[in-house]
Amino acid sequence: MSSLYKKNKKFYLLLILPALLLYSFAMLAPLFGGTIPYSFLKWNLMSGKKAFVGFDNYVKLFSDAKFWTSFGFNLFVGVFTIIGSNVFGFILAYFLDENIKAKGVVRAMFFIPNIVSAVLVSFIWVFIFTNAMPALGGVLGWDWLANISWFGTPSMATVTIIVVSIWQNIGFLMIIYTAGLQTIPKDVMESAELDGCSGLKKVLKIELPLLMPTVTINLFVSISGAFKSFDIPNAMTGGGPYGSTMPVAMNIYQEAFTKYNLGYGSAKSVILFLTVAAVTLIQLYCTRKKEVEY
Numbered sequence: 706m707s708s709l710y711k712k713n714k715k716f717y718l719l720l721i722l723p724a725l726l727l728y729s730f731a732m733l734a735p736l737f738g739g740t741i742p743y744s745f746l747k748w749n750l751m752s753g754k755k756a757f758v759g760f761d762n763y764v765k766l767f768s769d770a771k772f773w774t775s776f777g778f779n780l781f782v783g784v785f786t787i788i789g790s791n792v793f794g795f796i797l798a799y800f801l802d803e804n805i806k807a808k809g810v811v812r813a814m815f816f817i818p819n820i821v822s823a824v825l826v827s828f829i830w831v832f833i834f835t836n837a838m839p840a841l842g843g844v845l846g847w848d849w850l851a852n853i854s855w856f857g858t859p860s861m862a863t864v865t866i867i868v869v870s871i872w873q874n875i876g877f878l879m880i881i882y883t884a885g886l887q888t889i890p891k892d893v894m895e896s897a898e899l900d901g902c903s904g905l906k907k908v909l910k911i912e913l914p915l916l917m918p919t920v921t922i923n924l925f926v927s928i929s930g931a932f933k934s935f936d937i938p939n940a941m942t943g944g945g946p947y948g949s950t951m952p953v954a955m956n957i958y959q960e961a962f963t964k965y966n967l968g969y970g971s972a973k974s975v976i977l978f979l980t981v982a983a984v985t986l987i988q989l990y991c992t993r994k995k996e997v998e999y
Contacts, residue, residue: 816879834865869941
């Protein structure tokens with residue numbers, strides 16, 4: 706694979722050029738032409754007054770307890786969401802890669818949550834948690850299930866967001882893992898089985914190392930998505946109770962468009978961008994070192 710890439714490198718770069726130009730126009734231009742310069746201003750959208758304050762917005766961040774609380778929430782939820790969605794996505798891909806009936810239909814069913822609006826997904830799960838779960842607990846006689854306050858405490862509200870986030874992300878990651886599994890040469894797997902490598906040992910020693918390029922992609926997507934989460938927490942809990950489930954993106958939104966402090970909100974956005982960039986670069990470096998050729 707490496708030699709093939711080197712041979713056709715210019716052709717591959719040409720293929721990604723249109724997407725790269727579109728990304729630059731839609732993402733990089735606003736970031737470097739708007740967000741970063743705005744972060745050095747004290748700018749109130751209501752009054753329209755602007756004043757250059759240098760690094761004051763960044764210094765102010767160190768004493769912003771709500772921002773760091775939301776940052777901690779992002780990290781906590783992100784760890785469980787990233788691990789859970791990748792583990793379950795791989796398990797589904799592994800079993801659906803076998804010769805089973807209607808596996809295309811089953812894959813489509815698992816992928817549907819990913820294409821449905823996150824707000825709609827949140828409303829569906831709010832109904833499940835607040836109506837279906839208590840009703841099921843009542844039918845089964847499980848008082849503990851019927852009386853759970855899913856959104857009444859910070860810990861339970863966090864659990865609901867983790868569950869829904871994993872449920873929505875599994876389908877997309879499953880498709881990527883499925884594509885990766887199908888690129889593994891059959892003769893490699895047959896040779897491993899002839900040598901007595903089967904079951905969980907085959908998965909851990911043969912398939913996962915050969916799937917590391919796919920794992921790299923899925924971890925990259927999962928990490929960036931976890932840090933940018935907004936729709937599900939906003940629709941399910943609104944950041945409550947007591948701001949305990951407010952992600953960084955929601956904190957930035959409220960700062961810039963509820964309190965109208967665009968300059969300070971931009972500074973928070975820059976910190977979020979730098980954090981995501983640093984974490985993903987470290988992840989790419991670590992996982993690419995484990996990639997093997999075949």
